[in-house]
Amino acid sequence: MRHTISALVENKFGVLARVAGMFSGRGFNIDTLNVGPTHDPKYSRITITLRAQEHALDMAIKQLDRLINVIDITHFGQRNAFVARELVMLKVSASGDTRSKVIEVCDIFRAKVIDVTPVAIIIECTGNENKIRAFLELITPFGILELARTGNVALLRGAPAETEED
DSSP states (O other): EEEEEEEEEEETTTTHHHHHHHHHHHTTEEEEEEEEEESSTTTTEEEEEEEOOHHHHHHHHHHHHTTEEEEEEEEHHHHTTTEEEEEEEEEEOOOOHHHHHHHHHHHHHHHHHEOOOEEEEEHHHEEEEHHHHHHHHGGGGGGEEEEEEEOOEEEEESSSSHHOOO
């Protein structure tokens, strides 16, 4: 089963390596890993998506919670309402005769054309995993030259007090 976990951590040297190493050292293959500073530069948010059995993942999360520099952990799951998004940037082959068709697909998915050359277009698309997958399925026949993805970032919906269990 696929899981999304977010860890609020101190923005210090080596924290990312310890968090990723904790999962990989326990045999988890990380599907996506995204990290960046929060609104407070003292902290970063690490978002990890991986496939794991519930019991094994629960044990790993408990061990993650014991790591120094880990402030808070959120396991986004069926019990929690959350919003997740991913960014994909891709360069697509688009000569004069196919360019309008590529732009048409972009319009359907509200993707943005961010650069144009005579032979290629660079596109940015954001959305949930299903939207990104569907977009890539339709754009692939035009010829993807390069692709970069961020992986998921996620936040719980509502105020923090609404999400705490009693």
